[in-house]
Amino acid sequence: MKKVLVTGGTGLVGKALEAVIKEQSPADEQWYFAGSKDADLTNLAATQALFAREKPTHVIHLAAMVGGLFHNMNNNLDFLRNNLLINDNVLQTAHEQDCVKVVSCLSTCIFPDKTSYPIDETMVHNGPPHPSNYGYSYAKRLIDVQNHAYHDKYGRLYTSVIPCNIFGPYDNYKPEVSHVIPGMINRMHQLVTEKLDVPESEKVFTVFGSGKPLRQFVYSLDLAELMIWVLRNYESVEPIILSADEAQEVTIFEVAQAIAKAFNFKGKLVCDTSKADGQYKKTASNAKLRSLLPDYAFTDFETAIETSVKWYKENYDQARK
Numbered sequence: 001m002k003k004v005l006v007t008g009g010t011g012l013v014g015k016a017l018e019a020v021i022k023e024q025s026p027a028d029e030q031w032y033f034a035g036s037k038d039a040d041l042t043n044l045a046a047t048q049a050l051f052a053r054e055k056p057t058h059v060i061h062l063a064a065m066v067g068g069l070f071h072n073m074n075n076n077l078d079f080l081r082n083n084l085l086i087n088d089n090v091l092q093t094a095h096e097q098d099c100v101k102v103v104s105c106l107s108t109c110i111f112p113d114k115t116s117y118p119i120d121e122t123m124v125h126n127g128p129p130h131p132s133n134y135g136y137s138y139a140k141r142l143i144d145v146q147n148h149a150y151h152d153k154y155g156r157l158y159t160s161v162i163p164c165n166i167f168g169p170y171d172n173y174k175p176e177v178s179h180v181i182p183g184m185i186n187r188m189h190q191l192v193t194e195k196l197d198v199p200e201s202e203k204v205f206t207v208f209g210s211g212k213p214l215r216q217f218v219y220s221l222d223l224a225e226l227m228i229w230v231l232r233n234y235e236s237v238e239p240i241i242l243s244a245d246e247a248q249e250v251t252i253f254e255v256a257q258a259i260a261k262a263f264n265f266k267g268k269l270v271c272d273t274s275k276a277d278g279q280y281k282k283t284a285s286n287a288k289l290r291s292l293l294p295d296y297a298f299t300d301f302e303t304a305i306e307t308s309v310k311w312y313k314e315n316y317d318q319a320r321k
């Protein structure tokens with residue numbers, strides 16, 4: 001019997017995993033989705049108590065301090081310290097409790113700022129990250145270092161996945177911390193629901209920055225399916241990029257257009273170039289994933305945006321907590 005503990009089980013990816021597992025959990029797997037109410041993972045004793053209680057054999061480690069560009073820029077020290085503590089506590093406790101596999105989450109935004117494209121799994125440590133999120137990036141990079149060290153010293157199969165930008169139901173829509181898609185959905189909702197006496201064709205939606213940066217996105221439910229596949233089938237300590245295909249990369253302006261379409265917004269979209277763009281692009285290659293799972297069909301971007309907007313509207317109060 002496998003007992004799978006999901007840390008960060010109440011977040012965007014955790015909720016997607018829970019939804020997928022509800023549909024297809026085999027009889028020999030039991031899953032437990034832990035949030036910060038179960039244990040503050042920055043605290044070693046609380047982490048140990050959670051593991052002692054749940055006795056996992058496998059861990060999907062998602063818990064992290066996570067935020068968008070502006071939240072990262074203002075809080076690098078907190079992103080560094082909280083994530084270092086969480087990761088060290090989870091990995092060491094998993095080892096002490098004899099967990100046979102841990103799958104942790106890195107991110108494509110932790111790759112070197114100056115790099116060649118497309119990025120691949122071998123490049124994680126090849127140079128400094130973008131200065132906007134160095135705290136988060138170095139903490140995440142050390143997961144890979146630690147995975148190798150647990151393997152070298154104890155033969156552990158503790159590995160990591162590298163998703164690109166994730167979005168979907170249960171995303172974090174709090175304006176001060178949200179990523180680009182939930183941030184735009186939030187602002188678009190506000191625009192279409194305020195000043196109802198103004199005709200929508202006269203309303204203007206502002207895209208922060210030039211709108212030109214390119215981004216790859218992965219729908220949280222697709223990512224959840226891929227992470228479950230990694231847990232069951234991927235037998236290497238080396239990280240694996242879980243990202244949609246390079247051809248599915250979109251500009252920030254195209255993201256705004258998809259969101260406008262999902263809201264059936266009839267007004268104008270303009271770019272505010274006085275706002276920061278962040279990295280121009282961080283195109284990642286999913287060639288390794290494709291070599292192992294050539295036929296996986298990612299959800300179409302516009303369809304996934306539509307579903308996310310629908311969830312947001314139906315769960316407005318919960319979404320903004």
Ligand code: NDP
Nearest residue numbers: 008010011012013035036040041062063064066105107166
């Ligand atoms: P969310 O912000 O949606 O959720 C974070 C989760 O971590 C929540 O379940 C939260 O618990 C938990 N958590 C945070 N701090 C603590 C703590 N001190 N102790 C215990 N639990 C804690 O994150 P996502 O689902 O978006 O991200 C999942 C993983 O994917 C993360 O590791 C992230 O770095 C990575 N990632 C995310 C990307 C994205 O675009 N969102 C892109 C690439 C990688 P609670 O809510 O109960 O407080």
